[in-house]
Amino acid sequence: MSQKISALALGSKIAVPVMAQSQSRYGKTIVFTAVDMNHKDYPDNTVTLMTDKLIAMMAFDAKEPTNTDSSRRSYGNSRYLYANIRFWLNSRDANWYAPQHQYDAPPTDSAVTDSDGYQTRPGFLSIFPAEFVKALQDTTILTGLYSNDTGSAAMAHMDTDSLKMYLPGQTEVGLGNPSPGTEGTVFAYLNSNAVQRQAYPTEEAVVSAKYKNSSLNADAKWNYWLRTACYSYSHETDYVNTNGTWSYTYCDYSQYGIRPVCNISGDALVSDTPNADGYYDLVITNKVPTITGEDGDIGTKKENFVYTYTVADPEGKPLTVAECVDNGEEVVTANVANNTECTLEIDADTFLKLTNGQHTIRISVTDVVGDTTMRNLTFTKLVDTLTITLKDPRESLVQPKYVLLNITRNIPTGATWLVEVSNNPFDTNPVWEDMTADVEANRAHIFANTVNAASKKGLNLRVTARRNAALDPCWISSIDGSFE
Numbered sequence: 001m002s003q004k005i006s007a008l009a010l011g012s013k014i015a016v017p018v019m020a021q022s023q024s025r026y027g028k029t030i031v032f033t034a035v036d037m038n039h040k041d042y043p044d045n046t047v048t049l050m051t052d053k054l055i056a057m058m059a060f061d062a063k064e065p066t067n068t069d070s071s072r073r074s075y076g077n078s079r080y081l082y083a084n085i086r087f088w089l090n091s092r093d094a095n096w097y098a099p100q101h102q103y104d105a106p107p108t109d110s111a112v113t114d115s116d117g118y119q120t121r122p123g124f125l126s127i128f129p130a131e132f133v134k135a136l137q138d139t140t141i142l143t144g145l146y147s148n149d150t151g152s153a154a155m156a157h158m159d160t161d162s163l164k165m166y167l168p169g170q171t172e173v174g175l176g177n178p179s180p181g182t183e184g185t186v187f188a189y190l191n192s193n194a195v196q197r198q199a200y201p202t203e204e205a206v207v208s209a210k211y212k213n214s215s216l217n218a219d220a221k222w223n224y225w226l227r228t229a230c231y232s233y234s235h236e237t238d239y240v241n242t243n244g245t246w247s248y249t250y251c252d253y254s255q256y257g258i259r260p261v262c263n264i265s266g267d268a269l270v271s272d273t274p275n276a277d278g279y280y281d282l283v284i285t286n287k288v289p290t291i292t293g294e295d296g297d298i299g300t301k302k303e304n305f306v307y308t309y310t311v312a313d314p315e316g317k318p319l320t321v322a323e324c325v326d327n328g329e330e331v332v333t334a335n336v337a338n339n340t341e342c343t344l345e346i347d348a349d350t351f352l353k354l355t356n357g358q359h360t361i362r363i364s365v366t367d368v369v370g371d372t373t374m375r376n377l378t379f380t381k382l383v384d385t386l387t388i389t390l391k392d393p394r395e396s397l398v399q400p401k402y403v404l405l406n407i408t409r410n411i412p413t414g415a416t417w418l419v420e421v422s423n424n425p426f427d428t429n430p431v432w433e434d435m436t437a438d439v440e441a442n443r444a445h446i447f448a449n450t451v452n453a454a455s456k457k458g459l460n461l462r463v464t465a466r467r468n469a470a471l472d473p474c475w476i477s478s479i480d481g482s483f484e
Helices: 020-026 070-075 084-089 130-135 203-208 348-353 436-440
Strands: 002-004 013-017 029-037 046-051 139-144 158-163 224-229 236-240 246-250 261-265 269-271 296-301 305-312 319-325 331-336 340-346 357-366 372-381 385-389 394-396 402-410 416-422 457-466 475-483
Touching: 020 203, 084 158, 130 261, 305 357, 319 340, 331 340, 385 475, 402 416, 402 436, 402 457, 416 436, 457 475
Parallel strands: 139 224, 296 372
Antiparallel strands: 002 269, 013 029, 029 046, 046 261, 139 158, 224 236, 236 246, 305 340, 319 331, 319 357, 357 372, 385 457, 394 457, 402 475, 416 457
């Protein structure tokens, strides 16, 4: 059984599973605390979650070696709108870093203290199931700035931002307003409570950190970053001390923890009762996309064909469709609208290259959170008759009297073939003569026909092979020759 997360009391702890590949760094779950509900100026019907513990030790921002501000060159940039940590927290990609201004630099080992860079660490959102990420709500936040940075016109010393995951602000954790403005309002659960504001690091965060200090351990409270810039210094950012008060320090310090905040739909589901650890388990589900039809065989095909199907998303979101024949290269189409009819075409050129026998078609449709539905089909190519002719007859100055053809082929026992040639191909009713025996004997064919009513003269050929009951491959790979 389950209940809506909005039914929980403030201070309840919710365990969100971590993907297997990330558990060594973050543990099997990340536990969040419900710190507010329907917080002022946040999205309607949302529960505000803050990680119960510090889930990693990371720099706020890397040094910016080319910055004209000497302090930012040496210690990083305090403006959260540009901070490395902001982008890492909101990415699901392995290659999440991209420069945000002309002086920006990635958080490599050499660009932060303690050589604990995170440029190559996959984005934070990648560690969670897609269903959890989908339930996160884009939230508009305000962030206090260094005095010489310029914010929005309405709030000269504030940046306005919209994010799914973010560091808490000074005002929100109950530490007062940064000069000279306010970053929203305090989270109800913290309500200026220093004890609830304090936090411990996880065991995984301590072990993973390159910064080693006896005071940094899972049984001791530790410092963690706020997003609020120090008003007086361009290279320093506020943080929460171990005693629950605030201070500020260099942005490139890797020994400070992060305690991210997010907002989740109040309709998200959690377990009815806490688990053995005292946490409610998140049980968000996502309705997977659909493809019409069923897996199976679509029959015997003697020529090129089209397979038609419709893709849909129960939430009405755009989809990504991928098609593949015989495990070849996928053809991917992004941003396919809900309830779109799609066609997979096996065109004449593709069909010609397929061997006789069974082949596979794989169709996948993926929604915005990464859930995928597959359709696996088979068909059998059965071409028992093959006809080859020239697209355009070869022209000549005089009517051809004989022709010599060399045809590379395999006509197995049980199969038949016919080689025909015409020396009046431009006539309304050209005459076709059988030269199969001549080709098999490797000799020239002498035309019996002398009629040519058309103004143009030339030659055409037509080769027909029939498999009949033959079991071995039947094919023609090349035709060449001459005529006179």
